[in-house]
Amino acid sequence: MNGKNRIQRVLPKLKMFVLMPFKDELLEFYLSVKKHVEYMFNIDCKRADEIYWSSSSYFEKIIDSKDKTDIVLAICSGGNPNVMVEVGYSLGIGKQIIFITSDDPNDIPGDVRHYDFLFYDISNPRDFILDHLQRAIIDVCTQRLNIVRDSALEESV
Numbered sequence: 001m002n003g004k005n006r007i008q009r010v011l012p013k014l015k016m017f018v019l020m021p022f023k024d025e026l027l028e029f030y031l032s033v034k035k036h037v038e039y040m041f042n043i044d045c046k047r048a049d050e051i052y053w054s055s056s057s058y059f060e061k062i063i064d065s066k067d068k069t070d071i072v073l074a075i076c077s078g079g080n081p082n083v084m085v086e087v088g089y090s091l092g093i094g095k096q097i098i099f100i101t102s103d104d105p106n107d108i109p110g111d112v113r114h115y116d117f118l119f120y121d122i123s124n125p126r127d128f129i130l131d132h133l134q135r136a137i138i139d140v141c142t143q144r145l146n147i148v149r150d151s152a153l154e155e156s157v
Contacts, residue, residue, distance in 0.1 A: 013043070013044060014041070014042075014043045014044070014070040014071065014141070015043065015044045015045075015046070015068060015069045015071070016037055016043050016044065016046070016069065016070065016072070016073055017046060017047070017069040017071075017072050017073070018030060018034075018045060018046065018047040018072075018073045018075065019047075019048075019072060019073070019074045019083045019086045019087060019090070020047060020074075020075035020080075021075070021077070021078055021082070022049065023078075026077070029075075029120070029125045030075075032125040032126065032129060033045070033073070033125065033129060033133065036134075037133075037137065040134065041137055041141070043070075043137070045073075069095065070096075070144065071097075071098065071140050071141075072087075072090045072096065072097040072098070073097075073100065074086075074090070074097050074098070074099050074100065075100055075101070076103070076108065076109070076112065076117070077100075077101045077103050078103065079103070079107065079108075079109050084111075087099075087112060088111075096140050096143065096144070097115070098118065098133070098136045098137070098140065099112065099115050099116065099118065100117060100120055100128075100133070101117050101118075101120070105117070118132045118136060119132075120132070
């Protein structure tokens with residue numbers, strides 16, 4: 001059994017919710033990220049338009065999805081107000097967020113500027129994914145594992 005299969009058996013399948021403006025120029029970038037995250041990490045990666053159909057309102061489905069997600073990837077390029085509202089909600093419920101942007105650092109909205117941002121070039125998603133995003137996902141997963149381990153240790157005492 002190779003290492004990837006062994007990890008997949010031990011860890012529950014994580015979920016990543018992607019917050020992003022729905023712009024044509026970001027679609028290829030998103031699809032590259034999604035493909036890599038799902039293949040390399042066995043993480044279910046979705047954005048709002050991929051949420052299951054139900055009779056709930058669109059906003060209720062987004063809230064429900066964020067409540068059930070493990071990692072939030074926030075593409076904050078352009079300062080889209082809808083993305084910023086969803087970021088605020090995600091922060092409010094304690095979700096771990098990976099912030100990314102292609103904007104100049106001075107154009108990042110002031111209320112989230114103090115967070116670490118990964119900067120990407122939309123014309124080169126592969127390098128961004130391999131050099132930056134992959135490390136950030138590993139860091140977030142490691143933090144989650146440490147929390148689970150610490151909780152288990154406390155329960156055994």
